Amino acid sequence: MENVRLKIIDFDYKGGGVAKLDNKTVFLDGGVIGDVVEAEILEDKKRFFTARVLSVLKDSPYRIKSKCNYSGVCGGCDFLEFDYKEQLKWKREKVTNDLRRIGSIDGEVKDTLGMKTPYYYRNNIQLKVLDGKLGYYKKNTKELVEVSRCIIAKDEINNFIRILRTWKGIKSVDEVSIRENYRGEIMAVFISSKGVKNFNTLLPKIVESNVVSVFENINRNRKVRFGREFKKLYGSDYLNEELLGMKFKLSPRSFFQVNLLQTEKLYNVALKSLKLEKKDRLLDLYCGIGTISLLAADKVKEVVGVEVVEDAVEDARLNAKLNNITNSRFICGKSEDVLHKLYENNSLYFNKIVLDPPRTGLDKSLINTLLKLGADKIAYISCNPSTQSRDLKLLSEDYKVELIQPVDMFCNSVHVENVVLLQRNK
Numbered sequence: 118m119e120n121v122r123l124k125i126i127d128f129d130y131k132g133g134g135v136a137k138l139d140n141k142t143v144f145l146d147g148g149v150i151g152d153v154v155e156a157e158i159l160e161d162k163k164r165f166f167t168a169r170v171l172s173v174l175k176d177s178p179y180r181i182k183s184k185c186n187y188s189g190v191c192g193g194c195d196f197l198e199f200d201y202k203e204q205l206k207w208k209r210e211k212v213t214n215d216l217r218r219i220g221s222i223d224g225e226v227k228d229t230l231g232m233k234t235p236y237y238y239r240n241n242i243q244l245k246v247l248d249g250k251l252g253y254y255k256k257n258t259k260e261l262v263e264v265s266r267c268i269i270a271k272d273e274i275n276n277f278i279r280i281l282r283t284w285k286g287i288k289s290v291d292e293v294s295i296r297e298n299y300r301g302e303i304m305a306v307f308i309s310s311k312g313v314k315n316f317n318t319l320l321p322k323i324v325e326s327n328v329v330s331v332f333e334n335i336n337r338n339r340k341v342r343f344g345r346e347f348k349k350l351y352g353s354d355y356l357n358e359e360l361l362g363m364k365f366k367l368s369p370r371s372f373f374q375v376n377l378l379q380t381e382k383l384y385n386v387a388l389k390s391l392k393l394e395k396k397d398r399l400l401d402l403y404c405g406i407g408t409i410s411l412l413a414a415d416k417v418k419e420v421v422g423v424e425v426v427e428d429a430v431e432d433a434r435l436n437a438k439l440n441n442i443t444n445s446r447f448i449c450g451k452s453e454d455v456l457h458k459l460y461e462n463n464s465l466y467f468n469k470i471v472l473d474p475p476r477t478g479l480d481k482s483l484i485n486t487l488l489k490l491g492a493d494k495i496a497y498i499s500c501n502p503s504t505q506s507r508d509l510k511l512l513s514e515d516y517k518v519e520l521i522q523p524v525d526m527f528c529n530s531v532h533v534e535n536v537v538l539l540q541r542n543k
């Protein structure tokens with residue numbers, strides 16, 4: 118097919134441009150809303166085309182010059198050439214459209230809570246390693262783009278990348294996960310199928326730096342991020358974090374939100390929306406290391422957190438002790454199974470619930486139990502408005518939506534975090 122001229126009108130879920138041609142949708146590999154581009158059609162399917170941007174013929178008014186040297190090549194970010202204020206507006210619209218289209222929900226969506234400076238915010242990155250080179254995959258490929266610095270990662274993570282680039286042993290590593298805490302300390306996990314070699318040659322540099330913890334993780338199954346065993350190579354078992362004035366310990370397998378400043382805003386919105394009272398019994402499903410549970414503990418009678426990763430549950434129990442909290446309890450298991458058992462045994466009643474599942478959203482059986490349980494208020498936090506909208510449609514049988522607040526957790530990427538407060542119908 119010959120090349121075509123297209124106007125970008127939207128972004129798809131991967132951050133690629135969307136256009137229209139012959140009444141069919143075109144999914145492109147790039148472009149910014151408002152751009153006019155020359156594109157090569159790659160596939161002509163029944164309902165859509167796929168296409169590759171060859172050149173931008175007319176710049177969108179929202180196109181900006183990227184501050185990143187790897188922009189357009191590296192698949193790590195989607196929106197580095199899209200004006201930040203417009204990103205926030207687009208994310209609000211994305212949430213509005215998903216709720217309407219998938220969830221049949223029409224409520225008012227608040228303006229996305231953004232950052233003043235949407236760079237150098239990520240406290241956790243995963244770099245691929247290929248032939249001793251460190252980087253991210255090129256968009257939609259397994260080709261490595263070598264990087265010496267990442268514009269969305271925090272400063273000390275970038276310093277550690279510099280150190281790793283001089284280390285010969287990096288060749289024995291397949292992937293490296295690097296975390297930075299609130300005071301610039303680093304925890305690194307070297308993920309390797311055969312074991313980390315020559316760590317002793319990296320050690321002197323690590324001792325001089327602010328790396329506080331290094332683990333090896335043997336992983337031969339590329340479908341999961343981590344293998345079963347973590348072996349400590351250096352330093353502490355945990356990374357210490359501080360969030361809204363409380364202390365948390367975090368072990369290498371546990372989940373922690375990637376943007377500290379935005380997490381504080383997110384948690385404040387969710388907890389405030391629940392209007393917590395001393396008589397409340399709060400259930401925190403998908404609780405990770407217990408951050409939300411423990412931040413809520415002094416406002417309620419009792420809080421119970423549920424989490425499937427054992428290490429995270431142990432962290433949560435430790436974090437309760439660390440913060441002298443005595444009215445919290447953490448259960449290890451799948452939220453859907455644990456909630457079902459709690460309900461069947463009639464053992465505990467919760468009048469308020471926090472949900473914060475992974476991108477796949479809620480299990481249908483969990484939704485059924487939630488409807489039977491009938492808590493007064495549910496704060497549903499999600500990093501995927503599409504699955505959240507699907508779940509809300511089922512929950513709206515008994516609940517009405519009272520608040521919809523998007524939060525920009527993943528600046529310069531297509532992803533958006535969203536909080537929805539549900540109130541049970543009288």
Ligand SMILES: C[S@@+](CC[C@H](N)C(=O)[O-])C[C@H]1O[C@@H](n2cnc3c(N)ncnc32)[C@H](O)[C@@H]1O
Nearest residue numbers: 372374403404405424425426451452473474475
């Ligand atoms: C998006 S994170 C939220 C964690 C925590 N609320 C926070 O803000 O840090 C989702 C968490 O759910 C856990 N998880 C995934 N599937 C689960 C399930 N079926 N039941 C319970 N926890 C699950 C993950 O291990 C992860 O810790």
